[in-house]
């Protein structure tokens with residue numbers, strides 16, 4: 499029987515109406531090149547404490563003329579399972595040039611770019627960036643979302659001072675509001691005091 503969204507989960511737009519969504523796994527612009535199993539609609543879902551913490555980040559940002567843009571939030575376990583199956587299939591590399599040009603897809607899990615048990619499936623992790631509140635132009639983070647390579651690491655030396663400062667701005671605000679960063683991906687943050695540390699949910703995103 500299909501799982502339904504638990505009562506402690508919310509649509510992020512209902513908590514943060516002005517947040518911008520670009521839910522990549524609901525469409526083709528992602529590392530698989532295809533819509534991902536379990537993403538039936540381009541909406542963002544999180545558990546309530548995570549959405550509340552994110553609302554505080556958005557408030558801080560709006561004071562300075564910026565806004566959050568979300569690429570991924572809650573991710574059903576079936577989507578993770580489809581990533582695992584995709585990585586084991588040697589062909590099917592249609593998005594390689596844009597997302598993992600220097601790596602083999604079978605190594606993406608071992609290298610830490612994708613997780614078999616993800617904080618996203620616990621509803622406590624979000625992939626995001628900062629945009630201008632008026633133009634919606636993305637802040638230059640020195641690398642694009644879901645680019646699997648060293649340039650996405652927080653400690654990379656391959657980006658400019660300004661790009662480092664932009665990443666640090668996002669990191670400082672996220673940490674101030676209860677999130678922890680992820681060394682391999684500048685866009686990925688998990689709530690420290692997460693409410694379901696051992697639960698991997700599988701209701702569809704819709």
Ligand SMILES: C[C@@H](N)C(=O)N[C@H](C)C(=O)O
Pocket residue numbers: 570610611612613614615616617618625644683686
């Ligand atoms: C796939 C990427 N967006 C991501 O979220 N990676 C981390 C490691 C995850 O899968 O939890």
Ligand SMILES: [Zn+2]
Pocket residue numbers: 570618623624625685686687
């Ligand atoms: Zn992530």
